[in-house]
Amino acid sequence: MVASRIRKEVDEALYAFVDRQRPLLDAVSGDLAPMLAALDSLLSGGKRLRPEFCYWGWRGSGGEDRPELFTAAASLELLQAGALIHDDVMDGSDTRRGQPAAHRRFEGLHAESGWRGSAEAFGAGAAILLGDVCLTWCDEMFQGSGLPDEALRRGRPIFDLMRTEVMCGQYLDMRGQARGPLAGHAMVEEALRIVRFKSAKYTIERPLQLGAALAGSESVAELSAYGMPLGIAFQLRDDVLGVFGDPAQTGKPAGDDLREGKRTVLVALTLERATTAQAQTVETLLGDPALDLDGVETLRSIIVATGALDACEKMIDGYTADAEAALAAAPLGAEGREALSGLTVVATARTV
Template structure:
């Protein structure tokens, strides 16, 4: 399988692009160096799933080995960086990929340099601006990928839709967190637009559109990508509660402290006793939730059958994706790579 090589090429294209932008920022002011340092640190981690799905969407639709496709695909990592930075601000997350989140990083800079005013709004403001910069750079990197103008125009429609959908999904996520209750249906709506389409379906569509894929290929990629994207996020929800912090890069139970109204939580609420639901609601969204509280919620999720139901959903959606891929009109090389990526997306431990 060629995916490890593609991941390496994506990294090279991504870091080369940022390095080319670096002198422009530092020419404005040396004070912008901490922004670049924060971005370098964030980009050093990550699985590069979106660029890989984009690349194999391209190859599956008959695209060749033009180097420009790797650059176009790698631009999705800057879009992802923007989303992660802003998401951490909205969730008040302390860590990301095993290190301080961007807004916490700039709070510490404020304190270290004894700047005027409060550290927290300074950190939030710096993070929002860096996220905005990453969003702008994602477009710039895509447009400068050296692919033909006609190809870029075809892909631009998908790229624009992808950015719109993920922002809509993010708002729905914030809204669900502010509401008491929530259902499996509403949680799945968030999953579809914040994660499933954004992580897998649209990157596949982007690569295929760049290759000039016909409608049957786009439909086949949706039949594979949408259920796999849902399974991916459901696995992420499980890891957000039960994952090892050393592997996930976030404290144990962080999704509980942030009040995430995930499918896992909704499945648990449907199956739990009134007393268990009361404990779940009391702890969900408590930023001071300690290890004992996390363990209590974990026990409820397991004993109620919520965890088992979520695992069953992951398996069902993954099977649906596998069946769709088996019938997809894609190159055999791409089918093999997408089979392996499906396993990586749904069986991961971090």
């Protein structure tokens, strides 16, 4: 019940902010309507985990419910939207949350309109600009949330650091795919480093710390002991779902992460354990945009046969246990610890 109420408050704040921005874009040109339509489609989905962790960082640190906090927390959904739009462009993804990815929507608009030039280049460029708008608006929404200036001053360093970290993580991810595999266990360590900065920090650790800082907590840094391992476990679960998940649940075609050539921890564990022949097959098929279901199944079978799937599941269990142990000692009130215990399950126990 509490989670649904938080989502309702976050959604209302998010949609109200975007609605206030519509006249600004309309005043520029009615031709910007497809940008807002693409954003509306993207914002209609999502789990709202980042605002929820921010909320419980706030509540667990003594903050009282107030609409301004929900507005500040909802700004994280615009950061997420911008990151996803850019990520889909870089990965060449076709879908997001069960809908065409933003760059594919714009690509389709170009083709249907019979415009000149490359529809693909137009789609990518338009999506990059929409992602930039989201990043601009997330800052505007956070700063204009209505929270006291002192609270915003406390939260601002974390808010800024979080946005820098996710961009750095994105670059490391893109670089890893372009460079190819490292030798031995270094592959796994590099994949984990990308997980920390591209996902774990801005999904759980920083939102939780942001809420605590906004509430005036003096123990913000101590929340990393819970937030970081849980963030890693969350992303590892996402990686497993990206290969073995049900498209109806993930919103992406089966094996899409394999077509995109993502050098996830799951892939790194596979290559670390693979025979020469298995490794050659993985390297041949991984990143092939035309990979069919037979190819997906071949890669899945290698991932299972090498023990990589089991190893990844054990890592998820280990990081989750670390987070649960840290939560018991976290500088949060009993209500906050209880709510975060439930969120721990939500973040890690999703099934394939």
